[in-house]
Amino acid sequence: MLTITVASASFTDESEALVTRHTTVFCGSLIDGISSRPVKSRTLTIRDGIIVSISKTSPETTIDLDLSDYTCLPGLINTHVHFDANPEDAADYGVYARRTQADNLALILRNAEITVRSGFTTVRHAGAWFPDTLAMAKAKIDAGGAIGPRIQSAGPYLTIPGGGGDLTFPEIPTDKIPAESQQGIATTPEEFADRAKSAIDNGADFLKVIASGAVFSTGTEPGAPEMHQDDIEAVVAVAKQRGVKVTAHVHSDQSGRDAILAGVNSLEHASLLSDETIALAVENEVALSMDVYNGTYTDSVGRDLGYPKVFIERNFDTTEAQRIVFEKAVAAGATLLYGTDAGVLPHDMGGWQFEIMIERGMTPMQAIQSATSAAAKHMELGDEVGALSVGLRADIIAVRGDPLANVKRLRHVSFVMKDGLLVKGPTPSSSR
Numbered sequence: 001m002l003t004i005t006v007a008s009a010s011f012t013d014e015s016e017a018l019v020t021r022h023t024t025v026f027c028g029s030l031i032d033g034i035s036s037r038p039v040k041s042r043t044l045t046i047r048d049g050i051i052v053s054i055s056k057t058s059p060e061t062t063i064d065l066d067l068s069d070y071t072c073l074p075g076l077i078n079t080h081v082h083f084d085a086n087p088e089d090a091a092d093y094g095v096y097a098r099r100t101q102a103d104n105l106a107l108i109l110r111n112a113e114i115t116v117r118s119g120f121t122t123v124r125h126a127g128a129w130f131p132d133t134l135a136m137a138k139a140k141i142d143a144g145g146a147i148g149p150r151i152q153s154a155g156p157y158l159t160i161p162g163g164g165g166d167l168t169f170p171e172i173p174t175d176k177i178p179a180e181s182q183q184g185i186a187t188t189p190e191e192f193a194d195r196a197k198s199a200i201d202n203g204a205d206f207l208k209v210i211a212s213g214a215v216f217s218t219g220t221e222p223g224a225p226e227m228h229q230d231d232i233e234a235v236v237a238v239a240k241q242r243g244v245k246v247t248a249h250v251h252s253d254q255s256g257r258d259a260i261l262a263g264v265n266s267l268e269h270a271s272l273l274s275d276e277t278i279a280l281a282v283e284n285e286v287a288l289s290m291d292v293y294n295g296t297y298t299d300s301v302g303r304d305l306g307y308p309k310v311f312i313e314r315n316f317d318t319t320e321a322q323r324i325v326f327e328k329a330v331a332a333g334a335t336l337l338y339g340t341d342a343g344v345l346p347h348d349m350g351g352w353q354f355e356i357m358i359e360r361g362m363t364p365m366q367a368i369q370s371a372t373s374a375a376a377k378h379m380e381l382g383d384e385v386g387a388l389s390v391g392l393r394a395d396i397i398a399v400r401g402d403p404l405a406n407v408k409r410l411r412h413v414s415f416v417m418k419d420g421l422l423v424k425g426p427t428p429s430s431s432r
């Protein structure tokens with residue numbers, strides 16, 4: 001059963017057309033995710049959820065959705081989300097032992113809906129504490145039984161015991177640690193290879209290693225190497241054999257280097273990379289997915305939410321460190337994938353980091369492409385999503401006015417279509 005949310009009453013009449021995924025959309029302005037410039041006045045014709053033509057015409061009677069006052073863009077892609085966590089969980093990790101599987105499923109589905117409604121129609125789920133529950137949620141979304149983005153999932157975190165991906169916190173008694181969260185824990189290269197195989201057997205689309213510790217962790221230092229090069233190499237070998245990619249969570253220069261030399265495809269955070277390691281990433285075509293906004297969020301709200309002081313300080317420090325590395329990486333020509341670490345950042349704030357990326361050296365169009373065509377290409381989804389082009393899926397968002405002139409417009413997306421189905425329409429006050 002499809003659930004279509006139509007926010008604007010003026011769209012209700014068209015709901016029949018939308019359910020059948022045949023529709024025409026007129027965009028006053030259009031950013032296609034690939035070209036360096038926007039174009040004006042384009043009509044997109046959609047059949048069976050696919051864009052079959054993009055023509056330069058004026059609105060006619062055959063237009064189903066008139067977005068004359070809007071700029072259309074491809075559905076955005078966030079390469080770093082965790083739907084089984086919310087930011088406020090950092091104030092009390094004991095919550096992970098108290099939530100039932102039904103609670104976790106509801107949480108994941110809620111966060112998935114919030115995410116797609118904020119304009120992110122595709123995500124890379126970069127590690128889960130509840131990978132089985134995530135797989136259930138993904139299946140439900142794919143079957144049309146819930147609203148959410150297209151999800152590529154890493155399955156469980158591959159991590160050492162007590163490492164940044166292990167759900168062992170002082171607040172959780174040992175006998176209450178959920179078994180589901182322990183599937184990716186290993187200590188030797190052989191064990192890591194086994195865990196990697198199981199993750200893929202259970203449906204992982206890519207793999208995620210915690211090369212060095214998380215910021216919100218106890219008993220580890222952010223950046224202190226946890227998995228070593230031979231552990232990561234064992235995971236990469238399995239991934240290559242099975243045709244999937246590997247992403248590594250790293251903060252320090254040492255673990256960034258270890259991960260690149262081990263053969264991973266992307267690094268998350270990469271907070272403290274040296275100039276040499278940035279050059280090594282460029283040379284080895286390793287993409288960087290850096291969250292350059294969320295330290296600001298944590299610093300401003302974490303205190304009110306009662307986060308431990310050490311988490312706030314570490315997140316702020318590592319965010320500023322990431323901004324410095326980000327600026328160097330842009331200048332060095334590295335591939336940068338839009339990633340916000342949502343879960344640490346609230347799920348409705350996915351669009352907030354564009355501004356910082358531009359402040360730190362990207363053009364607005366580069367920042368948009370990092371969240372559309374560049375991310376899709378890295379995820380090997382470039383022939384499906386990441387651009388408004390004929391033959392691709394009709395994942396379309398729209399904002400009022402020009403996001404290139406004011407990228408903050410991407411914080412509040414008015415219109416979201418995924419696979420030709422309307423997820424969110426302009427609110428009555430903002431529609432024509």
Ligand SMILES: [Zn+2]
Pocket residue numbers: 080082126341
């Ligand atoms: Zn993360």
